Amino acid sequence: MILGERLQSKAVLWPFEYLGGELIKVSTTLSRFFDYLSEMLITLMTPPFRFKEFVTQLYLIGYKSTPVILFSISFAATATILEYAFHMKLVIQTAALVPGFAALLVFRELGPVITAFLLTSKVGAGMNAELGTMQITEQVDALKLLSVDPMRYLVVPRFVATILSSVVIVIFADATCLFFEMVMSVRHLDYSWEGFLTAMNQFTQFKDFYLGLVKAAVFGAVIPTIACFYGFNTQPGAEGVGRSTTQSVVSNAVSIIIMDFILTYLFSYLY
Amino acid sequence: MLEVKNLTKRFGSQEVLKGISLAISEGEILFVLGRSGTGKSVLLKNIVGLLKPESGQILLEGREISKLSEEEYFEVRKMCGMVFQHPALFDSLTVYENVAFGLRRHFPGMTPEEVKKRVTECLDLVHLEGVEDKLPPQISYGMQKRVSLARTIAVEPRYLLFDEPTTGLDPVTTNAINRLISELSRKLNTTSIVVSHDMHCALEIADRIAVLDQGQLIALGTPSELLKSQVPLVKDFLAEITEEDRSRWLS
Amino acid sequence: MVIITPAIRILDGVGGGLMFLGEIIRTLRKYKIDREAILTQIYNISMASFFTTASSGFFVGALMSVQFNMQLRQFGALSVLGGLSTSATVRELGPLLIAFMLSGKVGAYTSAELGIMRVTEQIDAMRCLGTNPMQYLVAPRFLGIIISAFFLLFLGLLMSILGGVILATLVADLSPSEFINTIPMYVEGHSVLSGLFKCLCFSVLLATVCTYKGYTTTGGAKGVGKTVLATALATMVGLVLLDWFTTYLAGVLLDTWRAITI
Structure with a gap:
């Protein structure tokens, strides 16, 4: 059968041809990505600014995705505190320190990272599909003919709006997570409401909160940049949109994890 | 003999077919014309059981088929081939595998030699040679439509349903496909229902027009x-x- | 009305998905699934997600070493770093991570693939040629995603231990053997079981959502785009909810288990 043959030939050629092919693909994509990135940053710095577009995007990205993110993150928060309590009992045989550590985790990791993941699928994928459809239906070319710079008109407003939205949503997400963790601590770990807040106060500093927001801003910058890049590079056809969305979601997820690691590593000198 | 009696089909609140009655006799070519969105394709899909009608009967050689289950439809579909509006070729299979697909399902006892012979025969019938090993995206749209036709006639269905077989094709291919439809009916006594916009073709080859x-x-x-x-x-x-x-x- | 309409739509989606899952299970029990088709799917899925899973696993392990290092240092409990971060990966982060990676790569791709087959009438053509698309298309993909998920979980786990070891050596001055020796102390049988259980739940969710959404696509090329977006969002939210649910369930099961053994 034909599928079998193809499977075999791929498997035989695997190590060298596959790796080499991947390497070439990755390096060409990267070089195009940096071209695009530099162009975007230059457009970002130079006037005129599309203020109206920016406000529209802010509404679409910030307002429209806040409910679903806060809804999901409340469940993530409860799951985390259960897991955390489990591990704390393993290590120090007591759940006494759970609120403090959980709050730290919310500010430093959970809030920004889970929000970024949810933004990737809610906003990033949508942005990518929108631009991809515009690209393959030649709307982007039409914009150029009307002497509108797609970079200025489409990408920059989304870029700025996502950064701002991400920061604001993370503030709300932090609050939501803390609230649900408080509820869980009171119900399952025999804390009083005041006790939770006191324990939290001992462990967290204001620094934890705003460094988390710095993370959020960085993730907010990564998501639209990658989504729009893949959107502009969509190949024609229905398959093209699907494929570019896939690529953008995966690249975003991996970039967020890597950026998170880098930032955590850098911040570990500041805490 | 294929009979449709008082067929109705609804999508939500929208009634697409409002009581259609038709009878097609052996070897006849029936053209179904109409503007876009009047339920022509829906009629065909009801006959091969891709959609289930709300009420009414479909009689294939006297047997009521509209209430059959998916497994029981297997036999019906062996008798009724359908050519889709899109070429609907399987992207991951070569042209040869596409044409052989139905043969392998409907005639499990066939030897590989017999399959090969039949596939070549069918591709000759639609005037395609030397494309067996190509994948569908590598050949032109007109060729894809012809492969799709070959795939359907490979299992020798006695009834052929065409959903806009010539839409989006150049005049030369259009003529070739129309000739093929009439040849099939005349030579193999196949009954055909053709859904189309094209009055010209209909007048040219149809026995009756609806x-x-x-x-x-x-x-x-x-x-x-x-x-x-x-x-x-x-x-x-x-x-x-x-x-x-x-x-x-x-x- | 503002809340009711979306709520009905969500319930409709959930119900449709569950019915589709039932349909898949019926197909799996009733028909023989071509083994080669499943193997091809496993190969494609694993190959497609190999590098992303490996790299993200590595960085998650590294991340946990850095993060736990800061917290454990205060208690002088650095020696448990290895066990703790591996336990977290096995129980919670690993399955979730694999599910996220798969949902981006395979979920979106599978739903787009099936969606294209649907809107170009390939699925109808398949039915006309006497083949059950559930058996030939959906079931191999469904099984392929679930089986690959376990393979990728193992890979992600190894990479996260590797990342953890490297960063622990760099920031916490732990030797690799110190790191690895504590793993068996903290990773117990029930942790592994609960991790595997989660992985199973997540992969079933993912496989169901993407095949369901893809299989029921309507509305041409635009419909395919919509399907992919809906899949991405539904799997993301579904995963978070299911994570909460399975953690809860695992906790309850664990308590019962303990009560029985004691």
């Missing part, structure tokens, strides 16, 4: 009967036919 409008049958008759029809929509369809052609078909 016109659908908003889910209802508004005209049914032989080409010469239809040319004399006074129904407004039929006259609109006939508007592009020149006097010269008209007299040729009438005689």
Whole structure:
């Protein structure tokens, strides 16, 4: 059968041809990505600014995705505190320190990272599909003919709006997570409401909160940049949109994890 | 003999077919014309069981088939081949595998040599040679449509349903496909139902023509009967036919 | 009305998905699934997600070493770093991570693939040629995603231990053997079981959502785009909810287990 043959030939050629092919693909994509990135940053710095577009995007990205993110993150928060309590009992045989550590985790990791993941699928994928459809239906070319710079008109407003939205949503997400963790601590770990807040106060500093927001801003910058890049590079056809969305979601997820690691590593000198 | 009796089909609140009755006899070519969105394709999909009608009967050689389960439809689909509006070729399989696909399912006892012979035969029938090992995206749209036709006729169905077989094709391929439809009926005594927009082709090869409008049958008759029809929509369809052609078909 | 309409739509989606899952299970029990088709799917899925899973696993392990290092240092409990971060990966982060990676790569791709087959009438053509698309298309993909998920979980786990070891050596001055020796102390049988259980739940969710959404696509090329977006969002939210649910369930099961053994 034909599928079998193809499977075999791929498997035989695997190590060298596959790796080499991947390497070439990755390096060409990267070089195009940096071209695009530099162009975007230059457009970002130079006037005129599309203020109206920016406000529209802010509404679409910030307002429209806040409910679903806060809804999901409340469940993530409860799951985390259960897991955390489990591990704390393993290590120090007591759940006494759970609120403090959980709050730290919310500010430093959970809030920004889970929000970024949810933004990737809610906003990033949508942005990518929108631009991809515009690209393959030649709307982007039409914009150029009307002497509108797609970079200025489409990408920059989304870029700025996502950064701002991400920061604001993370503030709300932090609050939501803390609230649900408080509820869980009171119900399952025999804390009083005041006790939770006191324990939290001992462990967290204001620094934890705003460094988390710095993370959020960085993730907010990564998501639209990658989504729009893949959107502009969509190949024609229905398959093209699907494929570019896939690529953008995966690249975003991996970039967020890597950026998170880098930032955590850098911040570990500041805490 | 394929009979459709009082067929209705609804999508939500929208009634797409409002009581269609039709009878197609052995070896006949029936063209179903009508504007876009009047339920022509829905009619075909009901016959092969891709959609289930709300009420009404479909009789294939006297047997009621509209209530059959998916497994029982297997036999019906072996008798009724359908050619889709899109080529609908399987992207991951070569042209050869595409044509052989139905053969392997419907005739599990066939040897590989017999399959190969039959596939070559069918591809010859649609005038395609040397494309067996290509993948569908590598050949032109017209060729894909012809492969799709070959795939359907490979299992030798006695009834052939065509969903706009010539839409989006160049005139030369259009003619070739129309010739093929009429050849199949004449040589193999295949019964064909062709859904189309093209009055020209219909007058050329149809035995009878049905016109659908908003889910209802508004005209049914032989080409010469239809040319004399006074129904407004039929006259609109006939508007592009020149006097010269008209007299040729009438005689 | 503002809340009711979306709520009905969500319930409709959930119900449709569950019915589709039932249909898949019926197909799996009733028909024989071509083994080669499943193997091809496993190969494609694993290959497609190999690098992303490996790299993200590595960085998650590294991240946890850095993060736990800061917290454990205060208690002088650095020696448990290895066990703790591996336990977290096995129980919670690993399955979730694999599910996220798969949902981006395979979920979106599978739903787009099936969606394209649907809108170009390939699925109808398949039915006309006497083949059950559930058996030939959906079931191999469904099984392929679930089986690959376990393979990728193992890979992600190894990479996260590797990342953890490297960063622990760099920032916490732990030797690799110190790191690895504590793993068996903290990773117990029930942790592994609960991790595997989660992985199973997540992959079933993912496989169901993407095949369901893809299989029921309507509305041409635009419909395919919509399907992919809906899949991405539904799997993301579904995963978070299911994570909460399975953690809760695992906790309850664990308590019962303990009560029985004691």
